[in-house]
Amino acid sequence: MLPSAFQAARALATTRVLDAPDLPETLGVLHRDPVANAFVATRVESVGLDPWRLGGEMWGWYDENGSLESLCYAGANLVLVNAGPEAVRAFAERARRQGRRCSSIVGPAGPTAALWALLERSWGPAREVRAHQPLMAATTPAVSVTPDPLVRRVRKNEVEAVMPACVAMFTEEVGVSPLAGDGGLLYQARVAELVGAGRSFARFTADGQVVFKAEIGAVTQGACQVQGVWVAPEHRGQGLSVTGMAAVLDLALREVAPVVSLYVNDYNLRARAAYRRVGFHEVGAFMSVLF
Incomplete structure (x- = not known):
C-alpha cells in the first residue's frame, strides 16, 4: 500500500x-x-x-x-x-x-x-532476489587446514593475467558480464586498484594460469571482507578453495584486520562447507536484490 x-x-x-x-x-x-x-x-x-x-x-x-x-x-x-x-x-x-x-x-x-x-x-x-546469504566471520587462522603455500598476492604486473579469472567469477556469480556497458573499464580499474593495494590473492600454474583467486574488497579499522572467491572449473573438487581460503585468512588476519568476513549464497552448500572447514562461522545474513 x-x-x-x-x-x-x-x-x-x-x-x-x-x-x-x-x-x-x-x-x-x-x-x-x-x-x-x-x-x-x-x-x-x-x-x-x-x-x-x-x-x-x-x-x-x-x-x-x-x-x-x-x-x-x-x-x-x-x-x-x-x-x-x-x-x-x-x-x-x-x-x-x-x-x-x-x-x-x-x-x-x-x-x-x-x-x-x-x-x-x-x-x-528485480532480475534476481537472493533472500538469504549467510554472513560469516573468522578471528583466528585455520587450525585443521594447511594453508596453500602457493597462494600469494597478485603482483602489479599480473593484472592482465588475473583479469580473465575475475571476469569469469563475476559473470558466474552475478549472471552478467562486467565487461558490458562501458567495455569493462570501471571493472578493470577496480581489479587493478585491488592488485595495487595488495588485496588480490591467487594461485598460479607454472604457465601463468589462475586456478584459485580471492580479493579483500573492504578494509576498515575493525574488519575486512573477502570477495570474489573462485576456483577454475577444471580444478574444482580438489580442495583448492579450502586450502586457498586458509591462506587468504591467515594473510588477512596477520596483515589486514582482526576480523575477516564474507557472505555467500545460501544455496552454495559446497562453498559454505569449505568456509566452515577453514574456521568461518555464521554471524548474520545478508540479502541482495539484483537489477
Missing part, C-alpha cells in the same frame, strides 16, 4: 543527506557492527561523505531525540545500516521519490527485505 502524503512527508522529514560535519556521528553508527557494515565503512573511512568521492549519497535517519541512528548508502548499490522499521520506511520513501539509480540493493536480510517490499511496486521487477 502506498503511503499517504502525510506519512511520506513525515518520513522525509526524519532523513537528510549527510555531509562533512556529520562524519564523526556517521562513523559512530558504522562502527557499531564492523562486520556487517564493512562495505560502507571502508568507503566512508577512506573518503568521507563528499558524494563525488563517495560515489553516492549517504542518507541519515534521525530518531525523535534528534540522534543519528541509521544510514543508507545510495550509490551503485543501495545499502542499509542499522535500520529499524521506521528508518526503513523513511529510506524507502526517499528512494522511491528519487527513482532507482542503483544496480542492486544489498544489506542485512531483515531490513533489506522490508525495504524491497516497499520499493518493489515502483522499482521492480
Whole structure:
C-alpha cells in the first residue's frame, strides 16, 4: 500500500543527506557492527561523505531525540545500516521519490527485505532476489587446514593475467558480464586498484594460469571482507578453495584486520562447507536484490 502524503512527508522529514560535519556521528553508527557494515565503512573511512568521492549519497535517519541512528548508502548499490522499521520506511520513501539509480540493493536480510517490499511496486521487477546469504566471520587462522603455500598476492604486473579469472567469477556469480556497458573499464580499474593495494590473492600454474583467486574488497579499522572467491572449473573438487581460503585468512588476519568476513549464497552448500572447514562461522545474513 502506498503511503499517504502525510506519512511520506513525515518520513522525509526524519532523513537528510549527510555531509562533512556529520562524519564523526556517521562513523559512530558504522562502527557499531564492523562486520556487517564493512562495505560502507571502508568507503566512508577512506573518503568521507563528499558524494563525488563517495560515489553516492549517504542518507541519515534521525530518531525523535534528534540522534543519528541509521544510514543508507545510495550509490551503485543501495545499502542499509542499522535500520529499524521506521528508518526503513523513511529510506524507502526517499528512494522511491528519487527513482532507482542503483544496480542492486544489498544489506542485512531483515531490513533489506522490508525495504524491497516497499520499493518493489515502483522499482521492480528485480532480475534476481537472493533472500538469504549467510554472513560469516573468522578471528583466528585455520587450525585443521594447511594453508596453500602457493597462494600469494597478485603482483602489479599480473593484472592482465588475473583479469580473465575475475571476469569469469563475476559473470558466474552475478549472471552478467562486467565487461558490458562501458567495455569493462570501471571493472578493470577496480581489479587493478585491488592488485595495487595488495588485496588480490591467487594461485598460479607454472604457465601463468589462475586456478584459485580471492580479493579483500573492504578494509576498515575493525574488519575486512573477502570477495570474489573462485576456483577454475577444471580444478574444482580438489580442495583448492579450502586450502586457498586458509591462506587468504591467515594473510588477512596477520596483515589486514582482526576480523575477516564474507557472505555467500545460501544455496552454495559446497562453498559454505569449505568456509566452515577453514574456521568461518555464521554471524548474520545478508540479502541482495539484483537489477
